[in-house]
Amino acid sequence: MDFVTLGGNLLGTIQLGDIVLYLTPFSLFLFAVLLGFTVLIGLSKPETQVEATMHYLNNTEVKVGPKELKQRRFLAVICGIASAGAMITGDLFNFTLFMALVGILNIGIVSAVKQTSVLNSAFNYGLIAMMCSLPLFGGAAIILAATGTLSLAVLSQMPASPMVVFGAVMMLIGILGESGVAPFFASKAEMFRTAGSPYIVIIHLSSLFIIVRAVEILLLVLW
């Protein structure tokens, strides 16, 4: 499938050697929304939670300390920028790198939490993210071996061979695990049951946006 069919007219390109970023109305919209949200996150204060205890009256406040706040805000902003970059990239390998960056930042945002249940699920998500590097980069490498190129503009004009389909399926399972969609949602869903909401929400938002973009990329490669 062509860029124009999926994302609207090509408004321009940003050329960085072999890596060319494509600006279509679709990708620009996603890019702008994510950047706007990142700015909001950078400016906002985190929420606090109250943990109630069964049968007793000792409620505890779960707060984000000043040190923890700085670290999490920094990682959340970088995560927003990284997922915004994944929206406009025009190179398969570049996209997988952005994906891996978002994955490690997602773990980082919750790693400063002191609740063991959250840390436990973050650990389990980390295991998945580690495993995901094989299908993500392996899928991109198989597509490169089958077609001889990584540029999405060239890939979109090529017919898909069984090897390309296999590479795309591998990439798909990598993306599914890394962004934590069903049936691999549990570890990621448990991860953000903690205080510090706007920073936590970027975990969710980045995987949603990346899924949308991944569908576009897989359509470009396969059709």
Place this chain on the structure above:
Amino acid sequence: MRIGVLWNKLAEPKNIPRLFAFSLGIILIIGLIVPLALNPDQLYVRPAPQEQVDEGLAIAPYDRGGVPLKEPGNIDPQYPENAESLGMITGYMSPLAQFVSSISPYFGTSIYSSPGGLIDEILYYTRGFDTILESSILMMAFIIASWLSINYTMNRKNDEDEIKKDVKKAIDDSNKVASQVKANDAKARAKQLRRDN
């Protein structure tokens, strides 16, 4: 098995890496029956395997020709207009590299001694943005790890709540162990008594 039981198992974070590893394994096994063949028309050109070794080139399999700053070597970029002077430093070898390649036919087989700027040129010239991303992934990992080790892991021992919790847990554990020992003791004594009678 009812589907509700299955959903409940899926909601347990502990089970998710196993499920993921299992499904990944299935896809990789399916990959064994997919016909895989290297397309010879590659963007980042490589000579056929063993071709340069059979020719007896000193820096096989990485010989791409070219004279530094005069004649470009054999590299294809995706967008030649973005990389006009690509290949100009491919043929460059440091004096040490020239010396080693003159006395050994195996110089080119180790990647760290890859003669010429081939890897560097693809990485830093045509795919420079990837290099930035790769190193930023590494940097983020270091930031997370160092923050954790400074603020959390190392200071955990001095955290008062943590100490209280640990002491409480230790007391509970030792109580549990003591009562278990007692119970086992009584059981053994009863057994012995029964045997004696």
